[in-house]
Amino acid sequence: MTVAASTRALWYLTRGTGVVALLLLTAVLLLGVLGIARWRSERLPRFVVQGLHRNLTLLAVLFVAVHVVTTVADGFAPIRLVDAIVPFASPYRPVWLGLGALAFDLLLALTLTSLLRVRIGAGTWRALHWLAYASWPVALLHSLGTGSDARVGWLQALALGCTGAVGLAVLWRAAAAAGPPGPRGAAAAMTLLISLGLLLWYRGGPGAPGWAARAGTPVTLLPRRTATVRFSPASTHVRGTIVRSRSGASGLVTVQVQAAAGPEQVGVWLRGKPLAGGGVRVRSSRMQLGTASAPGLYSGPLATLSGTRMSAVLASATGSRLPVTLRLRIERARGAVTGMLRVGRSR
DSSP states (O other): OOOOOHHHHHHHHHHEEEEHHHHHHHHHHHHHHHHHHHHOOOOHHHHHHHHHHHHHHHHHHHHHHHHHHHHHHOSSSOTTTGTTTTTTTTSHHHHHHHHHHHHHHHHHHHHHHHHHHHHOHHHHHHHHHHHHHHHHHHHHHHHHHHHHHTSHHHHHHHHHHHHHHHHHHHHHHHHOOOHHHHHHHHHHHHHHHHHHHHHHHHHHHHTTHHHHHTTTOOOOOOOOOOOOOOOOEEEEEEEEEEOOOOTTSSSEEEEEEEEEEEEEEEEEEEEEEEEEEEEEEEEEEEEEEESOOOSEEEEEESEEEETTTEEEEEEETTTTTTEEEEEEEEEEETTEEEEEEOOOOOO
């Protein structure tokens, strides 16, 4: 059974839907500014802008929902469905994941009140509609604070482009607005100060080394700094334990294997739906290889899983890769495992 494809698919789907949702929210905010200014064009009447604005909002909600579901289903980070709804309750990067949950809640509130617009009245709906504008900066901070690509050039360019577009739209709105110049100047100055503050925060936060630990990533998910240990190509006998968790509210179980052969230690985590015969239909997986003092020197998802034979190409914090194959015999009554660990030549 191959598990890497499904794990990677969820991983890429989570990242892709998050990026698309940010782009859609940016477009919604820009069209909202145009709508507020009552922008008109012979080729693009205002009702067309309003219809596009509404449809893009619904599409953004859809992509955010898929982003939430795939994040929870991926299983690598300890994120529950409730963490995507209740802000700041997650053990994984609580502030930055909490901002994502807050943006999701704001979008849900906007959608529900739009459906109930006739019942709650236009005035109340218009006041609540400002939640859409609050959700954009919150979503941007979430993307930079907890996103896996926060230090990647293309996401930096995308975030900068979105921020620049929104800043220019607000400046244009302030310049086009009627009334005394004082409030308009204050709005322009505030826009520039917020943009500058965001840039400075990013350079000292997500853009700087060590952000994962400072953001609240659990220690077990952080790469080890002592990845200088080299494992020679060899096959060794291993002995250890196997533990299977009980099925929770999600219906998923986690199977954990911990085995050792002298100083070498290998750990395997499988998460998925329990099968009638005692197995697990795997949804996510992870293997790590190290020593007693540094168990996570090399880690990565499983590439193949066939019965009790599993293989993976593990990576260290320095980028070196290590092919690993593990064959196990399980003694269910004792909760014990024995087997053979084969370590290939590092690349």
